[in-house]
Amino acid sequence: xxxxxxEGLKKSFGSNQVLKxxxxxxxxGEVVCVIGPSGSGKSTFLRCINQLxxxxxxxxxxxxxxxxxxxxxxxxxxxxxGMVFQHFNLFPHFSVLKNIMFAPRELGKLNEQQARETALRxxxxxxxxxKADSYPxxxxxxxxxxxxxxxxxxxxxxxxxxDEPTSALxxxxxxEVLGVMKDLxxxxxxxxxxxxxMGFAREVAxxxxxxxxxxxxxxxxxxxxxxxxxxxRTISFLEKVL
Ligand code: ADP
Ligand code: MG
Numbered sequence: 001x002x003x004x005x006x007e008g009l010k011k012s013f014g015s016n017q018v019l020k021x022x023x024x025x026x027x028x029g030e031v032v033c034v035i036g037p038s039g040s041g042k043s044t045f046l047r048c049i050n051q052l053x054x055x056x057x058x059x060x061x062x063x064x065x066x067x068x069x070x071x072x073x074x075x076x077x078x079x080x081x082g083m084v085f086q087h088f089n090l091f092p093h094f095s096v097l098k099n100i101m102f103a104p105r106e107l108g109k110l111n112e113q114q115a116r117e118t119a120l121r122x123x124x125x126x127x128x129x130x131k132a133d134s135y136p137x138x139x140x141x142x143x144x145x146x147x148x149x150x151x152x153x154x155x156x157x158x159x160x161x162x163d164e165p166t167s168a169l170x171x172x173x174x175x176e177v178l179g180v181m182k183d184l185x186x187x188x189x190x191x192x193x194x195x196x197x198m199g200f201a202r203e204v205a206x207x208x209x210x211x212x213x214x215x216x217x218x219x220x221x222x223x224x225x226x227x228x229x230x231x232x233r234t235i236s237f238l239e240k241v242l
Contacts (some may be wrong), residue, residue, distance in 0.1 A: 001064070003028045003159060003190045004049060008058035011044055018044045020214035022058070026159075029188045033201035035225075036211035037237060042194040045211065046161045049192070050081040063158055079107065082152030086164040088144040090151070091138040096123070097132040100151045110153065122150035126180050142173025144181055153184075160184065162193040178204075198242055202226050210234045 003026035011019040018041045026032050034042050049060055051074055060067045065077050067200040090099050100119035104110040110118060123129050126146040136144055145165055152160060162181065166174040169209050178200050185191060185204050195201055201208055201222060208225040210218045210233075218231040226242070229235045 001028065002026060002061070003030070003063065004192070005061040006049070006058070007061075009045075009048060009055060009060065010057040010152045011041075011053060012056045017056075018214050019048065019056075022208070022214075022216055024216060024219075026134055026190060026192060028190055030206045031185045031189075031191045031193070031204055032207045032209060033205040033222075033227050034192060034194045034209045034211060035196070035198070035201060035237070035241075036217075040211045040215045042211055043163050046083070046163050046192060046194060049161060050083055052083075079109070079155050080158045080159035082155060082160040084145070084148050084152055084160070084162045084165050086167050088136075088141075088148045090144055090147060092136050094135075095132065095145050095222075096128065096134050096136070096139070098155045099136070099147060107155075115154070117149070120154045120155055122153050123147075123182055125153075125183075126150045127176070138238070140173060141169045142176045145169065145173075149180055149184075153226070159192075160197070162191065164194050164196065166195070166197060196241065198238075200227065210237065212237070 004026040006022055006024045009019055009022040022045065036042055044053060048055050055068065060107060062077060063080060065072050065229050067074060067077055094102060097119050100122060101115040104115045123132055126149055128143060128146055131143060133210055166177050169177065172229065178197060205222050207219060209216055212233050218234045229238055
């Protein structure tokens with residue numbers, strides 16, 4: 001069964017049609033990396049999957065729930081979908097621990113003690129046990145992004161979406177964040193990752209999707225996409241980035 005199913009997805013902003021008809025399924029435990037030029041609609045695509053953008057046409061189904069069905073409780077469904085952004089978006093006035101505890105407490109998913117235990121366990125998992133009481137402005141970019149991942153995991157999501165999680169990081173910090181993502185992948189998390197890290201995509205992805213101009217132009221295993229791209233636009237993109 002598909003964990004994420006996208007059918008005929010279209011998204012326009014005014015007269016600008018950004019997604020022009022996307023069909024895709026992500027299987028449970030699958031890791032899909034989305035690559036493509038700037039402006040091709042990658043972020044919009046991810047944002048449509050957790051309904052941060054209202055879709056113009058088509059369907060998005062996560063865990064067998066049609067997110068556009070008026071009967072679906074969208075806030076509930078969204079709790080199942082963790083999202084990590086390029087710019088971390090941590091709450092600056094909360095400690096690291098409070099950042100991670102916030103959503104499960106606010107949404108009543110865990111009691112105070114459970115939320116604290118979960119946060120401490122997740123901090124350990126991302127290698128930041130010693131930063132529980134620090135504030136975000138005292139952390140490096142790589143540490144902030146690892147906290148952001150822990151925060152998303154605190155809701156115990158079934159699916160994790162990453163939008164260029166390492167693009168704002170100094171090069172020496174990229175590895176620590178990709179390492180955490182690699183661990184998640186190997187533990188069986190279903191993941192969609194928009195990334196420019198072609199080495200990571202090659203190593204970790206089960207499938208690579210190349211987007212351009214609001215379409216999925218080509219998709220396949222990393223070996224197929226990086227080793228033997230078929231479409232002219234894929235070839236010319238890869239020539240520029242590899
Ligand atoms: P990518 O992530 O591949 O760089 P985006 O999804 O961010 O591409 O953007 C694709 C197109 O959608 C761009 O032309 C951008 O200007 C437009 N777009 C994205 N978000 C909005 C928005 N909130 N309002 C209007 N246009 C938007
Ligand atoms: Mg983007």
